[in-house]
Amino acid sequence: MTDFPLIHPVILCGGSGTRLWPLSRQSYPKQFAKLMGAESLFQASVRRMSGGGFAAPLVITGEPFRFIVAEQLAAIEAGASATLIEPVGRNTAPAILAAALWLAATDPDAMMLVAPSDHVIPDAAAFRCAVQAAIPRAVAGDLVSFGIKPDRAETGYGYLELAAGADAGADEPQALARFVEKPDALRAAEMLAAGTYLWNAGIFLFSVRAIVAAYRAHAPAILDAVTASVQGAEADLGFTRLASAPWSKVEDISVDYAIMERATNLAVMPYRGNWSDLGGWEAVWQESGPDAKGNVVSDHATAIGCTNTLLRSESKGLELVGIGLDDIVAIAMSDAVVVARRSDSQRIKEAVAALKARDAKQATQFPTDHRPWGWYESLVLADRFQVKRIVVNPGAALSLQSHHHRSEHWIVVQGTARVTIDADVRLVSENQSVYIPLGSVHRLENPGKVPMVLIEVQTGSYLGEDDIIRYEDVYARK
Numbered sequence: 001m002t003d004f005p006l007i008h009p010v011i012l013c014g015g016s017g018t019r020l021w022p023l024s025r026q027s028y029p030k031q032f033a034k035l036m037g038a039e040s041l042f043q044a045s046v047r048r049m050s051g052g053g054f055a056a057p058l059v060i061t062g063e064p065f066r067f068i069v070a071e072q073l074a075a076i077e078a079g080a081s082a083t084l085i086e087p088v089g090r091n092t093a094p095a096i097l098a099a100a101l102w103l104a105a106t107d108p109d110a111m112m113l114v115a116p117s118d119h120v121i122p123d124a125a126a127f128r129c130a131v132q133a134a135i136p137r138a139v140a141g142d143l144v145s146f147g148i149k150p151d152r153a154e155t156g157y158g159y160l161e162l163a164a165g166a167d168a169g170a171d172e173p174q175a176l177a178r179f180v181e182k183p184d185a186l187r188a189a190e191m192l193a194a195g196t197y198l199w200n201a202g203i204f205l206f207s208v209r210a211i212v213a214a215y216r217a218h219a220p221a222i223l224d225a226v227t228a229s230v231q232g233a234e235a236d237l238g239f240t241r242l243a244s245a246p247w248s249k250v251e252d253i254s255v256d257y258a259i260m261e262r263a264t265n266l267a268v269m270p271y272r273g274n275w276s277d278l279g280g281w282e283a284v285w286q287e288s289g290p291d292a293k294g295n296v297v298s299d300h301a302t303a304i305g306c307t308n309t310l311l312r313s314e315s316k317g318l319e320l321v322g323i324g325l326d327d328i329v330a331i332a333m334s335d336a337v338v339v340a341r342r343s344d345s346q347r348i349k350e351a352v353a354a355l356k357a358r359d360a361k362q363a364t365q366f367p368t369d370h371r372p373w374g375w376y377e378s379l380v381l382a383d384r385f386q387v388k389r390i391v392v393n394p395g396a397a398l399s400l401q402s403h404h405h406r407s408e409h410w411i412v413v414q415g416t417a418r419v420t421i422d423a424d425v426r427l428v429s430e431n432q433s434v435y436i437p438l439g440s441v442h443r444l445e446n447p448g449k450v451p452m453v454l455i456e457v458q459t460g461s462y463l464g465e466d467d468i469i470r471y472e473d474v475y476a477r478k
Contacts, residue, residue: 004135005111007205008081009049009057010099013042013069013117014089016062018352019280021363022336023314028366031118032068035284042069042117043076048124049113053132056081058102058112060095063087066239067372067475071393085236087229087244093258094226094250096204097215098242101230104208111138112211114204119277120287126273134205134269137173142267143214143260144173144205147198148275153188156279156346158200158256160268161191168198173267179260198268200256201275210265218262225250237476281329281345285310301332308342334377336362372475373398374451386463388456390444392417397445399473406460406467408436410444415452418445441471 016026024030031042039047046057059080061069066085073080084098096114103110113131121127134144147160149168162168163175179200183191191197215223225246232243251258260266276287288296294308301311301320308327313320315334322330330339338348355363368377373396380387392398392415400420410419411433419428420443421436427447428434436442438460446452470477 004053004132005109005139006055007049007053007131007135008055008103008110008112009046010096010112010114011042011045011049011057011059011117012092012095012114013059013061013065014086014095015116015118016089017118018349019346020278020284021348021352022331022333022338023312025362025366026364027064028068028368028370029065029118030278031116032065032072035278036120036287039076040072041120041278043072043078045115045117045119046073046076046078048121048127049115050078051128053128054113058099059083059117060086060099062089068370070238070372071370083239084233085239085241087242087247090247090250090252091254092202093219093222093253093255094247096211096255097222097226098230100208100211100215101227102240104212108209110208111135112206112208116202116277119201119203119275121273121275123273127271130269130271130273131205133172134267137267137269138205138207138210141207141210142173142265143210143263144267144269145176145260146201146203146205146271147268148201149270149272150192150197150199153185153192154199155183155185155188157277158182159191159197160200162196162198162268166196166268168195168270169272170270173269176266176268179256198270199275201271202277204255205269211259214259214263214265219258222250222253222258279346280348281310281331281340282342285329285342310342333367335367372396372477374446376456379455381463384459384461384463386458388458390454390456392444392446392452392454394446394449394451397474398443399468399475399477400441400443400471402439402441402469402471403460403467404439404469405462406458407438408442409457409459410434410436411455411457413453413455415446415448415450417452417454418447419443420445443472 016029017024020030023033032040034040057080138144159180161177161180163177166174228246229242233240276283285296290296295303295306296310297303298312300313304323306322306325309325310329311320311322313332318332320332327342329342329345352363368375374392376388376390378388412428412430417428419426419434421440
């Protein structure tokens with residue numbers, strides 16, 4: 001791609017989908033999960049849009065996910081040109097415009113490739129070739145969408161209607177007539193039979209100049225508010241926080257509604273490779289490559305006499321066994337299990353809503369709680385005591401804090417901890433322990449080169465995470 005303008009990937013990473021519950025939850029959505037291999041969907045997206053011809057990605061995410069983004073980028077030795085933090089989610093139209101305005105500050109003619117962070121595109125080389133083929137139209141000022149040739153009458157996707165005479169199987173961008181909303185089953189079947197429709201992949205290529213002009217023409221109110229938010233942005237620990245006051249005035253709207261359904265300078269790049277937005281467990285089953293009996297089975301899961309079934313255990317200590325099952329999805333985690341017919345797996349949203357109505361924490365909270373310094377999980381929670389496993393990254397530190405209602409006992413099982421308790425600072429090595437009395441001001445740090453692991457035993461009348469008084473915090477958390 002060296003003969004073409006440098007492409008700036010813009011990775012949209014703010015979603016909090018529930019269709020893949022319990023593995024995807026509000027606190028740890030699917031883009032960060034290892035659904036299709038050893039890397040997360042977000043990491044795979046970064047790799048796919050990297051290499052020759054690509055600049056470092058610009059990531060747009062939300063406040064709760066900023067440190068997860070940084071950690072997952074570091075894990076694959078990648079870096080972002082910028083990570084923009086949305087004060088609140090406002091859908092794709094404001095997010096894409098914020099990225100365009102950010103890039104425009106240094107290069108008004110920059111070329112940007114916008115993509116969600118939670119899609120599966122197995123053939124990265126083929127995808128990059130499609131991007132390359134689309135560049136001339138984007139350079140000419142068109143807004144190029146990427147369309148997937150449908151292989152079924154899918155009702156879960158929006159569609160792109162090709163203009164008269166356009167070729168759905170072409171190797172170069174085609175004229176686009178219009179965007180079509182998600183259809184019902186009858187209409188989807190008609191569009192599949194017509195052969196002149198593509199699935200809308202939600203991936204776009206255009207110049208900064210062209211997309212800003214489109215907002216100026218079709219969504220000036222969004223342009224005004226997002227411009228003010230970008231101009232008022234503040235740096236924070238390697239992230240860029242968009243200004244919240246103007247952002248709060250931005251309409252919650254997709255780029256399809258705000259721009260693409262109104263613009264006339266549209267084109268579509270057909271992509272014939274495999275693609276999925278992993279919109280549910282049915283899609284995960286399909287993309288995982290079922291065996292000769294139609295089964296997909298993870299580690300720590302066993303299928304006996306099963307057909308057309310997805311069995312996944314997400315916990316090393318939990319063995320999932322299916323016997324005589326057909327057309328079943330069963331997903332087991334340490335704190336939640338879902339069992340459904342594959343044809344009903346889209347109803348998982350109903351299950352999440354029911355759990356929310358009962359105030360079940362499993363509806364939104366992942367069992368592993370990721371923090372800027374590492375992560376922890378609760379192993380045992382009972383009346384007046386809790387046992388946690390805490391993992392602190394090398395060089396990381398928890399805040400200097402105290403508690404009103406609990407005392408803590410720390411046992412180091414891997415690495416070395418630097419522990420502050422009031423005026424006392426000491427090193428605690430493997431197999432050693434330390435006691436933190438109720439009310440003591442304390443801090444935990446990892447001064448070493450490897451992750452530090454400890455077991456924490458809390459005792460007290462109240463064990464909630466909101467019983468934390470922070471005095472100092474290197475991550476500037478409030």
